Amino acid sequence: MNFDPASEIQDFLIFGEFGDVNPSITDSSTYTFMSPEKMEELFEHEIEGCFLYSRQWNPTNKYLADALSRMEGSEAAQVTASGMGAISNTILQLCGAGDEIISSRTIYGGTYAFFKNFLPRFDINVHFVDALDLDAVTAKISEKTRVIYVESMSNPLLEVADIPALAELANTHGAQLVVDNTFSPMIFSPLRLGAHIVTHSMTKFINGTSDCVAGCVCSSKEFIDSLMDINSGAGMLLGPVLDSFRSASILKNLHSLHIRMKQHSNNAMYVASRLEKEGIKVYYPGLASHAQHERMKHLMNPEFGFGGMLAIDTGTEKRANAFMAAMQEEKVGYLAVSLGYFKTLFSSPGHSTSSEIPHDERMAMGLTDGLVRLSVGLDNDIARSTERILRAYQRAQAEA
Ligand code: PLP
Numbered sequence: 001m002n003f004d005p006a007s008e009i010q011d012f013l014i015f016g017e018f019g020d021v022n023p024s025i026t027d028s029s030t031y032t033f034m035s036p037e038k039m040e041e042l043f044e045h046e047i048e049g050c051f052l053y054s055r056q057w058n059p060t061n062k063y064l065a066d067a068l069s070r071m072e073g074s075e076a077a078q079v080t081a082s083g084m085g086a087i088s089n090t091i092l093q094l095c096g097a098g099d100e101i102i103s104s105r106t107i108y109g110g111t112y113a114f115f116k117n118f119l120p121r122f123d124i125n126v127h128f129v130d131a132l133d134l135d136a137v138t139a140k141i142s143e144k145t146r147v148i149y150v151e152s153m154s155n156p157l158l159e160v161a162d163i164p165a166l167a168e169l170a171n172t173h174g175a176q177l178v179v180d181n182t183f184s185p186m187i188f189s190p191l192r193l194g195a196h197i198v199t200h201s202m203t204k205f206i207n208g209t210s211d212c213v214a215g216c217v218c219s220s221k222e223f224i225d226s227l228m229d230i231n232s233g234a235g236m237l238l239g240p241v242l243d244s245f246r247s248a249s250i251l252k253n254l255h256s257l258h259i260r261m262k263q264h265s266n267n268a269m270y271v272a273s274r275l276e277k278e279g280i281k282v283y284y285p286g287l288a289s290h291a292q293h294e295r296m297k298h299l300m301n302p303e304f305g306f307g308g309m310l311a312i313d314t315g316t317e318k319r320a321n322a323f324m325a326a327m328q329e330e331k332v333g334y335l336a337v338s339l340g341y342f343k344t345l346f347s348s349p350g351h352s353t354s355s356e357i358p359h360d361e362r363m364a365m366g367l368t369d370g371l372v373r374l375s376v377g378l379d380n381d382i383a384r385s386t387e388r389i390l391r392a393y394q395r396a397q398a399e400a
Helices: 005-010 036-044 059-072 083-094 109-122 134-140 163-172 221-227 244-254 257-277 293-299 317-329 359-364 382-399
Strands: 076-080 100-104 125-129 145-151 176-180 197-201 215-219 281-283 309-313 333-335 344-347 371-375
Touching: 005 059, 005 257, 059 076, 059 215, 059 244, 076 083, 076 221, 083 109, 083 145, 083 176, 083 197, 083 215, 083 221, 100 109, 100 134, 109 125, 125 134, 134 163, 145 163, 163 176, 215 221, 257 281, 257 309, 257 371, 257 382, 317 333, 317 344, 317 371, 317 382
Parallel strands: 100 125, 100 145, 145 176, 176 197, 333 344
Antiparallel strands: 076 215, 197 215, 281 309, 309 371, 344 371
């Protein structure tokens, strides 16, 4: 792959109202028109540089959306008030009663719950499959299939989706491939690999400071326009609008994302390699032992590394709990859900972010009770931090 998302973002200067180097923040829900005719015209079609009402578009959100669009190599993008807002609006825009979705079974628990418990209310039904098994995906395709849904790097097992092959399947059957790229911004460019729509929880790496909840959708102009259509767009009518002050702060953080991703990746690679050398069961796609290591090497934008996420199998729930408590005591980071923060965060997915998935299904996909997920931080001395992780691991093994 020869795509540099960071340079794409940097290759564009935004000037504020007074030549400010940060664009001015729009502090308005509504906008003046110089004539009633102009207002009427805007209700009918888009007018470059004109805004109607901030639930649909506002200039600050547009700056951020445009930067994200350049990052993902999409024609257009929209920002939302959360990652779930991005996912739910995308799906509700694409699917209606009677339609079906084929989804990877290893996805974020909130998305899983939305698919399993919420969508059937609208007669939209989801088949959960092992999306690494293309035959299993193909077996569920029918004329009702509207969407194939995967995470580029799955939560929490870090399975790497075969986006080009899934895109080909989607294209053959008239479906849309929707990819949640939350774990791997800049590392994967799913639209360039054939996906139709990319979503992110910007709450995570893109923002990077764990001080807000936000999301985005990147896709064709046609899809984003449909999402924001005044009369029929899920984004417009369900109203998951991101506040412009938040958009402005996320845009500033976006400009250091490339540096952060490289450091997250370098640190996670160090921790994963060291732990594996100690005989600990580690899931990290940068390790040769990871089942999709070669695929990842082939599909990634290599300069951003293999990502900041890794999972460790401690064997039992008791050990997982003891390990996490010990890591917090050793000041490795925080026992907290979420990811992409500058400090290391850790949680036990089976008892937090994936708890929505029934126990037997979790076992079938290898999401054991002893699994601990780490979002490795930007530590300057990762060797010191790794010693602390090892000490915590040994303490947990001795205690539980
Ligand atoms: N997608 C993934 C992979 C996630 O991990 C999460 C949240 O943890 C979401 C989507 C939902 O994002 P948000 O919490 O911003 O709604």
